[in-house]
Amino acid sequence: GAVVSQHPSRVICKSGTSVKIECRSLDFQATTMFWYRQFPKQSLMLMATSNEGSKATYEQGVEKDKFLINHASLTLSTLTVTSAHPEDSSFYICSAPGTSGGTYEQYFGPGTRLTVT
């Protein structure tokens, strides 16, 4: 089956610094990837849609200058949290749509746990 990886799996950074999270589709190409954020005991909230070769589409309320998304190739999207603050501490998960048995499904990465101190 299709595999999506994320790196790093866990990161701790100091307030004010920037953190880059990578999302890779390992055995398929993804022109689109999705970035979600999940706070403790809450559901996944879509942050943005990453489009290969063009600008990302951000959901309402998500600061595009704070959460920089780059989708430079068909297998890699990156999310950079700039000037991170403790309230950005969360579980960040990416997904990419792929086909399985003739139907589409979303393949999720394992997630990145960000802690800002």
Place this chain on the structure above:
Amino acid sequence: QKEVEQNSGPLSVPEGAIASLNCTYSDRGSQSFFWYRQYSGKSPELIMFIYSNGDKEDGRFTAQLNKASQYVSLLIRDSQPSDSATYLCAGANNFGNEKLTFGTGTRLTIIP
């Protein structure tokens, strides 16, 4: 605003019994629905998807969709302790290749 609603639980079910999870959605444009299981600290894993009205069975799992009532459910038969997790319902306007709108999730505990 597109919304997917779930009872947050927790829902406790004895081992071997049937667990019933429910979900309603507000967007009539939603075409496809997905049930994900999420263990603590892990990303979601797909259990089933359903596009058409009616029932869809896969092993111990049965998904039900009623587009007129805007209602989706998941039944888990012969519940096992390993089924204890949070179950997320999600909807999409297309058939899985677009962004998903997730419900709040239902925490299920199977009691041995």
